[in-house]
Amino acid sequence: MRANFIFSEVWIGLRRNLTMTIAVVVTVAVGMGLLGIGLMINSQVSSLTNYWMDRVELSVFLCGKNDAFPACKNKGAITQDQKTNLKKAIEGLPDVQKVDYEDQNQAYQNFKENGGNNILLSVIKPEDLPESFRVKLKDPDKASAVEESLKGQVGVSNIVNQRQILDSVFGFMGKLRNMALAIAILMVLAATLLIGNTVRLSAYNRRRETGIMRLVGASNVYIQLPFVMEGVIAGLIGGVLAAVLLIVTKILIFDQIQMYMTAPLSWNTLAGVITLTMVVGVVICLLASFVTLRRYLKV
């Protein structure tokens, strides 16, 4: 009887305020979707960061025969002596853990494996690729310092600091995440106000009923629950749409870039994210409804 009554009231309220209900559902869906995407990016960034920061290398490329780098110009290819000296010098630096030599054939193999495109592969021969030292560091944060001290050494054409590349990638993902979260916060704010407004409209539409309910001694729960439920159900529908949005995002975006990721976004992580966004959505709806009702449905 009670449940019956409350659900029919909720249904009537949602239908009477259809446009507002749709606005709430869409806002909650978009807001919670962005919050979820932000959280998903975050989990990917942190697992990537952990993985890559341990593997950061400096690539010290060596002068080839006709290299155009200013450091090598007119000096010809690096000699075997110079190579040995350079390796010793690098190994002598306090922050260096390990130095590996990569010759032209290895460089060509790596280039092929790392998905160089076919047109380039057909043109490039192993002789075109430079030799290099791959320098592994004890502390990835010291990469710039090591790079500075190796610059200008005899036979060094160019130094690529992977840390810089990674930083720009992570920086970009971090910005994406921050943007998603910032928009999510705005949407949550908008959703809160919209829910407040919807509940207020609903309360106004049914002031006659609630007035009579008060007079005949209906308890506060009985009077207020239909309105709160309205907000919560709109929020729940929004949350379900957000969950669909997040699942689609995982399949269409995160799973597509999986090959670049060390740890692909798991369904478990997604489930956690969805649960969290649902809870946030419903709690926001509850609070917004309650606060509004306290102002517009006095006992």
Add this chain to the structure above:
Amino acid sequence: MIHFDNVSKVYANQNRPALDHVSVDVDKGEFVFLVGPSGSGKSTFLRLVLKEERPNSGAIHVAGKDLAKLSNFKVPHLRRRIGCVFQDFRLLPKKNVYENVAFALEVIGKPRRFIRKVVPEVIELVGLEGKAHRMPEELSGGEQQRVAMARAFVNRPMILLADEPTGNIDPATSIGIMKVLDRINRTGTTVLMATHDAAIVDSMRKRVVELEDGKIVRDQSRGVYGQAY
């Protein structure tokens, strides 16, 4: 049943009190008219009984409860023992007679079987048998007020408050309304009726409490409306 002890009520932003040191006792089963010109404090008196307003000073007891000590969440239980009828009926236009009366029981969580049993009884008591499935707009003003009375009485309250129940109804129909109120009073329900209607007060010969500018100027058992009106 209703006990006012030195009750004063001043609304915010008004210097003149709506009720000024009012003391009244209404016993169980009494029928009391509350008369006086507009703004004399009749409605404030009724609102205080319902705890819709709080007095600035003085003590109010209703149905044995000290309203000052009654916590907010117990107010609904107080209101279940008090029925209310108004000048403007306050029916739900999208519900028929039966549903309007049943609504009062549904929202306090009464079981469906109980509702099916008592609603037809009370519809008969107010003289609307055979009209249970009419919509309010199909009824005359007098009939609508009977529906409102049925709704107020269906939960068998100890007190029935009526705020100008005949205010929108022609004199001939008013007599029928008064008969229903009298019938309700005879079941042992205390009736407190605020009114302007001199003819009704004179014909009923019940207790009359007259308010003027928030003060009680007359309290007569078996009184009339008064010479001045």
